[in-house]
Amino acid sequence: MAVAVTSIESAAAGASTVARQFLQGPPKQLLIGGKWVAAKSGKTFETINPANEEVLGLAAEGDKADVDEAVIAARNAFETGKWPSMGPHQRYLFAIADLIESHGDELAELITLDNGKPIAESIAEIEGAASSFRYYGGWATKFYGETNPSAPDFSTIRCGNQSVSAGRSFRGTARS
Amino acid sequence: MTLSWKIAPALAFGNTLVLKPAEQTPLVAIRLGELICETGLPDGVVNIVTGFGPTAGGAIASHPGIDKVAFTGPTEVGKLILQASAGNLKRVSLELGGKSPNVIFPDAPMEQAVALSAAGVFRNQGQVCCAATRMFVQERIYDEFADRIAKKDDEINLGAPLDRATTMGPLVSSEQPERVLGYLKLANEEGAKAKAGGGRGPQEKGYFVKPTIYTEVKNEMRIAREEIFGPVAVLIPFKDETDAVLQGNDTTYGLGAGVWTRDVSRAHKVARALRAGSVWINCYGLIDPISPFGGYKQSGFGRELGPQSIDLYTRQVGLREALTIELVDDSFPAVICD
Numbered sequence: 041m042a043v044a045v046t047s048i049e050s051a052a053a054g055a056s057t058v059a060r061q062f063l064q065g066p067p068k069q070l071l072i073g074g075k076w077v078a079a080k081s082g083k084t085f086e087t088i089n090p091a092n093e094e095v096l097g098l099a100a101e102g103d104k105a106d107v108d109e110a111v112i113a114a115r116n117a118f119e120t121g122k123w124p125s126m127g128p129h130q131r132y133l134f135a136i137a138d139l140i141e142s143h144g145d146e147l148a149e150l151i152t153l154d155n156g157k158p159i160a161e162s163i164a165e166i167e168g169a170a171s172s173f174r175y176y177g178g179w180a181t182k183f184y185g186e187t188n189p190s191a192p193d194f195s196t197i198r199c200g201n202q203s204v205s206a207g208r209s210f211r212g213t214a215r216s
Numbered sequence: 217m218t219l220s221w222k223i224a225p226a227l228a229f230g231n232t233l234v235l236k237p238a239e240q241t242p243l244v245a246i247r248l249g250e251l252i253c254e255t256g257l258p259d260g261v262v263n264i265v266t267g268f269g270p271t272a273g274g275a276i277a278s279h280p281g282i283d284k285v286a287f288t289g290p291t292e293v294g295k296l297i298l299q300a301s302a303g304n305l306k307r308v309s310l311e312l313g314g315k316s317p318n319v320i321f322p323d324a325p326m327e328q329a330v331a332l333s334a335a336g337v338f339r340n341q342g343q344v345c346c347a348a349t350r351m352f353v354q355e356r357i358y359d360e361f362a363d364r365i366a367k368k369d370d371e372i373n374l375g376a377p378l379d380r381a382t383t384m385g386p387l388v389s390s391e392q393p394e395r396v397l398g399y400l401k402l403a404n405e406e407g408a409k410a411k412a413g414g415g416r417g418p419q420e421k422g423y424f425v426k427p428t429i430y431t432e433v434k435n436e437m438r439i440a441r442e443e444i445f446g447p448v449a450v451l452i453p454f455k456d457e458t459d460a461v462l463q464g465n466d467t468t469y470g471l472g473a474g475v476w477t478r479d480v481s482r483a484h485k486v487a488r489a490l491r492a493g494s495v496w497i498n499c500y501g502l503i504d505p506i507s508p509f510g511g512y513k514q515s516g517f518g519r520e521l522g523p524q525s526i527d528l529y530t531r532q533v534g535l536r537e538a539l540t541i542e543l544v545d546d547s548f549p550a551v552i553c554d
Contacts, residue, residue, distance in 0.1 A: 054378040062247055070266060071249045074259025079267070087242055090386040091377055091422045099242040102267035107234065107275035110263035114232040115281050117260030124230045126258070133228055135255040143251060147244055151217070152377045154241040156385040156423070157340045159378050168503070169220035172521070175505035176228035179526065183229065 051094035052153055059149040067098035070106055073113035080105040090156040133177030137170040144170075218288045218311070219245060221509075221520045223252075223262065225529045234263045234282070236273050238289070240388045242266040269293060280304045286528065287311070288345070291443070291469075291514050309518025309528050311345065311510055313443040314471030317464035318348035318500060319454070319486060322357045324476035325498060330361065334368040334449075336474065336500030338427050341387050342447035345515070346472030348500050350440055352460050355453040362411055362431050362451055369412035372427050375419075386423040387446060393423045396446030399439055403430050406437045408450065435463045443469070457482060461489040470512030474500045493519070 048063045055063075067084045069076040083101035088094070100106075117123050140147060148162035155162075219235060226233045237245035249264045265272050273293075277285055277300035284307040287297050294310040301308045318336060320329050336348035353361045377385030387393055393416060400414055408430040417424025425446055433440055433450040440450050454460040464473060473492035477483050487495040493511045496502060503509060508522035518528055 054376065063243075068242065068246045068266065071246075071253070071262065071264040072260075073263065074253070085239065085266075085268070087240070088389070090388055090390075093390070093421050093423075096243065099246065099266040101271075102236075102265035103271040104275035106265050106267070107236075107272055107279060110234040110265050111279055111281040113260035113263050114234055117258055118232040121232075121258055121260060123232060123258045123261050127230055129227055129230060132255050132257055133224060136224075136227075136252055139251040139254060140248070143247075147247060149378065150244040150247055151241070152385070154243045155340075155388055156377050158382045158385050159380060160383075161340060165217055168505075169217040172220040172505045173224045175521070176224035179225075179523075180228040183526065183530075 047094070048096075051089050051092065051096050053092070055149050055153060056145065058146045059153070062146065062150065063097050063153075067100060070100045070102050070110070072106065072110045073116075079103065080109070087154055089153050091153075096153055128180040130177040130180040133173045133180065137173035137177065140166060140170040140173065217244065217248075218520075219248070221288075221525075222286045225520075225525055227257075227261070229526070229529045231284075231529055232261045232263075234265060234276060236265050236267065236276055239266070239268050273297075274300060277301055278303055282306055284308070284528065286518070286520070290445075291516075294516055307528070309510070309520070310516030311518070311520060312469075312471075312514060312516040313445075314345050314347065314469045314511065314515050315350055315441065315443055315467050316346050316348050316469070316472035316474070316492065317350045317352055317460075317467070317490065318474035319352045319460045319464060319476065319490075320354065320357070320361060321460075321475075321477035321479070321482065322354050323478045325478065326357075326361075326364070328498065329476040330364045330368055332500050333474070333476075334365055334372075334427075337449040338369075338372065338384060338447050339501065341384055341425070342427075342449075343388060343392070343445050344501070346494060346501060348472065348474055349444065349449055350435070350464070350467075351449055351451050352454045352464055353451055354460075355455060358431075358451065358453045362429070365449075365451075366412040366429055369427050369429055374417045374424055374426060384427060384447065386417075386419075387425055388423070390423060392446060393425050396425050396444055396448060399442070399444045399446070399448060400428060403433075403437075403439045403448075403450075406439060408433045408437065408439060411451070413447070435466055441467065457486055461486060465489075465491050468514045471510075471515035472496070472501070 048060050052060050079100040079102045084098040085101045086095045089096050144166045148166045151162040152159045252262050277297040286309045288311040291312040294312040373383045375382040409432045411429045411431045413426035413428030427447040430450045433452050470491045473490040473495045475483050475486045475497050483497045505521050508519035508524040510519040
């Protein structure tokens with residue numbers, strides 16, 4: 041069983057100062073509507089270092105009530121916020137990729153502390169995450185939709201005596 | 217971080233999202249959330265709710281205000297998500313379990329085949345959905361291959377994962393060694409022979425299990441059919457191409473597959489015949505953002521990464537435009553099918 045008392049020095053032995061600084065302090069919170077908040081229930085759960093079975097820290101235990109709040113925040117940001125019209129969104133994806141890389145060692149250590157995989161694998165995973173953000177940052181400016189040829193009977197029926205129509209399909213933005 | 221395969225495309229196409237990281241590993245997601253906030257992204261675009269699957273995850277899967285769910289995790293949870301999604305018919309993409317075949321022919325580049333097959337099954341302690349857990353080895357080279365990969369197994373340095381000399385760390389949670397050890401017991405009962413590893417690691421603390429390789433395995437055994445999600449490989453002999461493909465496809469999963477041979481036509485023939493979302497020829501487990509990744513059968517559906525993933529995060533609209541705006545005939549049919 042995990043030891044209930046958290047000593048970061050011991051639980052995160054071998055980790056860098058910056059990673060240990062992140063682990064110090066109060067329980068980690070939920071990110072909802074741009075603010076870090078505790079779970080509505082007030083509950084937290086332990087996250088364990090699988091290499092030594094010690095507690096690395098506490099995280100907010102969100103449940104349905106918190107998901108409801110998060111969905112309202114996401115829905116508002118999508119329906120009435122400026123985000124959908126802030127495109128192309130590439131600059132944010134590139135900025136995230138840059139931050140992942142400049143904090144790569146810390147993020148890799150957090151993966152290894154929490155997951156147990158060797159640090160070399162975590163470093164490769166961080167590099168992969170940064171390249172995923174860059175890849176999709178590229179798509180943000182190269183996503184034009186597609187134009188299909190017009191169907192001949194469509195144009196005939198639709199336009200009666202006219203033989204010309206435009207058939208076009210494109211992809212818009214889905215709500216997620 | 218598979219979460220980047222979800223956050224990045226969602227943001228690229230203007231979506232907003234709620235992220236629920238795995239309960240075993242919330243820390244890196246929280247730190248990434250802090251970094252994302254530094255970019256000046258508007259409030260509410262990225263939300264993070266840590267918690268447990270049945271509560272927080274379940275609430276997401278069934279939420280009427282969410283239009284799309286992307287999930288990476290076990291097949292049984294994927295099925296629950298699909299059921300829960302029916303309430304508002306939300307779109308779902310599932311990247312689930314696997315029992316991936318890795319086929320080694322006698323003309324394979326053997327040194328690479330041994331090293332990369334071992335890496336293909338033991339990376340992240342085998343807790344990888346596309347891990348090459350079923351190694352099909354042509355019967356003429358079966359014993360030689362078994363000896364060589366067992367030697368490779370012996371060279372694995374099981375230990376503290378922050379130590380750069382370590383090549384394998386502990387399993388992710390206290391439940392995982394119990395689950396894996398249960399399969400090791402089952403393997404013995406089914407008549408498989410542990411060629412390397414077997415059992416817990418020598419460490420006093422931590423969820424360590426030795427990288428384990430079984431020979432004398434038949435594809436019908438449960439250790440060859442069920443996803444163990446730990447450092448366990450099984451070596452199964454095959455006669456020829458047809459036999460390899462038949463056995464390789466005899467699984468409920470279809471995520472990854474490997475083919476090792478210097479014969480180009482055989483490589484492509486077998487690669488096409490194996491029913492898997494990703495097939496690697498003379499390598500294994502390489503993933504890059506350009507190539508789509510995802511499964512068939514009970515490994516799930518939907519393709520992440522690559523241009524194919526765009527469909528998951530966009531909606532398609534057929535827009536038709538008339539070039540003349542004249543009412544020529546008001547009797548055109550109400551339904552047009554072509």
